[in-house]
Amino acid sequence: MRIDVVSIFPEYLAALDLSLIGKARLQGLLELSVEDLRRYTTDRHRTVDDTPYGGGAGMVMKPEPWALALEDVLERGAAAPGPAAPGAGTPPGERPVLVVPSPAGEVFTQAVARELAEREHLVFACGRYEGIDERVVDWARERFEVRPMSLGDYVLNGGEVAVLAMVEAIGRLVPGVIGNPESLVEESHSDGLLEYPVYTKPALWRDRPVPEVLLSGHHGRIARWRRDLQLRRTAARRPDLVAALDPAALDRADRAVLAEAGWTVAGDRVLRAGPDAPAGPVA
Ligand code: 6GU
Numbered sequence: 001m002r003i004d005v006v007s008i009f010p011e012y013l014a015a016l017d018l019s020l021i022g023k024a025r026l027q028g029l030l031e032l033s034v035e036d037l038r039r040y041t042t043d044r045h046r047t048v049d050d051t052p053y054g055g056g057a058g059m060v061m062k063p064e065p066w067a068l069a070l071e072d073v074l075e076r077g078a079a080a081p082g083p084a085a086p087g088a089g090t091p092p093g094e095r096p097v098l099v100v101p102s103p104a105g106e107v108f109t110q111a112v113a114r115e116l117a118e119r120e121h122l123v124f125a126c127g128r129y130e131g132i133d134e135r136v137v138d139w140a141r142e143r144f145e146v147r148p149m150s151l152g153d154y155v156l157n158g159g160e161v162a163v164l165a166m167v168e169a170i171g172r173l174v175p176g177v178i179g180n181p182e183s184l185v186e187e188s189h190s191d192g193l194l195e196y197p198v199y200t201k202p203a204l205w206r207d208r209p210v211p212e213v214l215l216s217g218h219h220g221r222i223a224r225w226r227r228d229l230q231l232r233r234t235a236a237r238r239p240d241l242v243a244a245l246d247p248a249a250l251d252r253a254d255r256a257v258l259a260e261a262g263w264t265v266a267g268d269r270v271l272r273a274g275p276d277a278p279a280g281p282v283a
Contacts, residue, residue: 101159
């Protein structure tokens, strides 16, 4: 996978030299390059922003440096060797994805991360100020598959921190990046539920024991206990995820736990039970 990031603060992305993502780059699993948008300015002051037409607070990023930067990234992508293994990457002729981080974007989820992890070339355009002149997005749609993306409902000062998060979420799903792919199966959001709690030695720590079932060696009971906690935690913390569950994936024990937490299965949907439904204990 090839990843290009364009930013006026390339140093922000230095964190991608570290840890698993940094290692994947050294191993050649990820080819990541960061470009300074100011390299594509032509004036003495290297100007990247200007006042908004129509008035309003703040500044807007000028279109031409963005077009020059994105054209450069496209050219270098076209010249780069394709996917390592035949058939492993995207079909030839597929357009690169242009991710535009913005609080006005589609919400970036694990499902989006999985989808983008399959692509051969991702480009991230980090906006600052009030955003990038919208004509850049229209222009880019002729060359890229454009995906405005938000991390969630809060505002950051620019796209750089969001790109760190997205590149890490996507990069770790690229085959070979995580040593033990099993760890991807049991983590939060892999099955639409939050992860169960985990414990390690000592078995008794500051008067607090590890839940006894985990010491039992009884794999069936441990799996059931973990599943119960996933369901209870998800009900307590993320009712939106419970409402999105597919009842076909819920067994009788799952349904009993959800009922305790105030949820019921009705046809092909999981719904909040009536107002006097018992509230389950919070995990
Ligand atoms: Cl992707 N960008 C900015 N600037 N703010 C955000 C965001 C992205 N996601 C949440 N807030």
